[in-house]
Amino acid sequence: PAEDILVAALRLAPTNTDILITLGQLYLQTEDFNRVQGVVGTLRRIGSDAAIQAANGIEAERLSGQSGIDSALSFLDDLATGAETNLATKIGLVRARLNIKDKTGALALARALKNENPDDETLDFVLASTQVANGDLDAAATLYRDLLATNPIRPRIWLELSRLELRQGDPDAAEATIDEGLDHLPKNPELLWAKASLAERDGNIDGAIDIYQALYEDNSNSIVVANNLASLLATYREDEESLNRAWSIARRFREANAPALMDTFGWILHRRDNSAEALPYLEAAAKGLPEDAIVQYHLGQAYISQNRPQDALEQFRKAVSVAGAADTRPQIEEARALVQSLQKSPTIEN
The missing domain is CATH 1.25.40.10 (Tetratricopeptide repeat domain)
Known part of the structure; x- marks a missing residue:
């Protein structure tokens, strides 16, 4: 079971925030709220900004599930007005509000933080994320474009803008955005991955295979790249050479x-x-x-x-x-x- 694997991994790395977050989410899904509180306590003892943000988010979800959304919102309001709450924690509270489906509250908090910190570009990204959650895709796209105009070496924002354009029903624009990002970051694996995914979706299997092949040559240890390359070779090509190539890549999956x-x-x-x-x-x-x-x-x-x-x-x-x-x-x-x-x-x- 997933819990056994995570608990075993946690014994080897007891301060690994990612494992604790995954375990906390698992306990939230199963409504094992006592163990959720245990995870929250461990994260707070770790004490890093990332751990505290994760603890606050998980605790808000626990309160929402166990006591209702009003309890969760009260908890988040208390955190937001606390004297020791720094900007990183407040950004975490925006995400926490989104996680408990308080999209309006998340947007209001993101706007307030941006007004208080007008020169902080991180908050533009946070604000754009909350605008997407609230369905204001055009406003979010404008913010993403403004950020890219300032500094185009931002693969995550190219990806987010492309995803947004897909949501707007414009796959051509989404593909053009990825290509524009690759003009600035031609070797970026995330953008190349996105281009391969779009090619595969459009039925350009050979194009997708070429990109995955290049990614595999750069990093043959990537299980995800190896799987996609082997899968496409075995599924869409009938020649013996491609099948043998797929087998040589996928043998590790036994x-x-x-x-x-x-x-x-x-x-x-x-x-x-x-x-x-x-x-x-x-x-x-x-x-x-x-x-x-x-x-x-x-x-x-x-x-x-x-x-x-x-x-x-x-x-x-x-x-x-x-x-x-x-x-x-x-x-x-x-x-x-x-x-x-x-x-x-x-x-x-x-």
Whole structure:
């Protein structure tokens, strides 16, 4: 279970703020409020700005869940007016208000902080984030553009502006923003990753593979880059060289338990005619990623190879349902055709 893994990791690194935050969020999800308080206490004893901000945010979420939002808001108001509260803590309180769904309060606090600190550009980013949360996308975009005009060497802001443009329904503008960012930061891995993701979404698989290949050559230790490269090679290319390349990259995933990695490893096993060995990986991946149509398709193909047409039909139906009528990817089109042909088989129960 996730808790066991996190607790074991925490024993090795008892002051690791990231582990404590993840553990606190897990306890919030399970409403184990006593353990939440334990995490908050540990973060406060660590005492760094990051730890205190995290403690305040988790405590506000605990109060909201256990005693109601009024208790959480009262707690945050007391913190905001405390004599020892510094700017970093107040920025943390903006995030805490967003986490408890007090979007209006978060925006008001962000505006107040900016008015008090007009020369602090960090607060422009905080204010833009709260404007996005409140649906004022145009105002947020203006702030992001102002920040980039002052200093374009800010990959995070290029990424946020691109995401905002996607939310506005303008994928061309989002792609142009990433390209503009890459003009200033041509080797930035985050911007390259975003460009690859947009290429993949637009069906430019070869373009995405080229970018992931470059990222992999720069950092072959990145599991996420390795997985995306191997997955695209095995899913969209049929030649033996690409399959062998995918296998050489993904062999490290044999012991992985993340669904995306299990899908990649299992699909490559299937493509290499080891469908029986692939099945446990693909079944776990399909269970862990129920909204990924390609993952459902992969499992269906493995069932076909193992002469399990009834199970295959169910998987292809899932793939088609998840993908939706507008999806024209070749795997989904094949899944639709297989649903039709399998339904006609005399061995199938419809």
